[in-house]
Amino acid sequence: xxxxxxxxxxxxxxxxxGAWLVGVIAWFIPGxxxxxxxxxxxxxxxxxxxxxxxxxxxxxxxxxxxxxxxQGSSVWLQVPPMIANIGSGALYLVCWLLNIGFADDPVQAAxxxxxxxxxxxxxxxxxxxxxxxxxxxxxxxxRS
Amino acid sequence: MRHFLxxxxxxxxxxxxxxxxxxxxxxxxxLYGLKVFAEFIVIGLVLAWILYFIPW
Numbered sequence: 001x002x003x004x005x006x007x008x009x010x011x012x013x014x015x016x017x018g019a020w021l022v023g024v025i026a027w028f029i030p031g032x033x034x035x036x037x038x039x040x041x042x043x044x045x046x047x048x049x050x051x052x053x054x055x056x057x058x059x060x061x062x063x064x065x066x067x068x069x070x071q072g073s074s075v076w077l078q079v080p081p082m083i084a085n086i087g088s089g090a091l092y093l094v095c096w097l098l099n100i101g102f103a104d105d106p107v108q109a110a111x112x113x114x115x116x117x118x119x120x121x122x123x124x125x126x127x128x129x130x131x132x133x134x135x136x137x138x139x140x141x142x143r144s
Numbered sequence: 145m146r147h148f149l150x151x152x153x154x155x156x157x158x159x160x161x162x163x164x165x166x167x168x169x170x171x172x173x174x175l176y177g178l179k180v181f182a183e184f185i186v187i188g189l190v191l192a193w194i195l196y197f198i199p200w
Binding site: 045046053058116130131 | 150154157159162
């Protein structure tokens with residue numbers, strides 16, 4: 001089968017515009033994307049996990065990343081963990097605006113749970129990216 | 145002990161999301177979630193013991 005025939009055979013349905021909106025909202029407020037789709041169990045499980053990980057991370061004294069290093073290291077080193085943190089959506093934005101979890105505090109960094117807190121904050125964002133993709137796929141009709 | 149419990153908490157949270165979005169029916173989701181949880185714990189313990197014997 002030549003390429004043009006294969007492309008014709010693999011006809012791809014266009015993504016409904018509402019799916020993009022669901023995806024954006026699912027990223028911005030964890031769990032709400034599934035609520036919009038009336039997937040209440042998934043919203044509670046997946047969104048709940050993101051909120052839980054985020055607040056456990058903060059309670060453990062975790063640190064979130066933005067483009068300010070404060071330690072003379074390269075800004076580029078901040079970008080990968082910042083992308084992970086941004087996955088938390090509004091939670092990250094509110095903390096950034098209120099300067100919660102962004103200060104470079106040696107006392108906070110000395111806590112035994114500091115690195116665990118960092119990990120939980122990172123994983124909250126990364127799991128929310130998965131949650132967002134799941135909500136998007138459901139809204140686009142690619143899965144039930 | 146606290147380190148292990150935190151690792152279990154981390155594994156549980158990640159496996160809930162992986163399990164919820166992976167398979168097609170509830171039984172398969174439960175099984176997959178449990179499998180992912182067990183893999184996190186076992187691999188975490190194996191890595192911890194490997195790092196324990198590395199002197200730096």
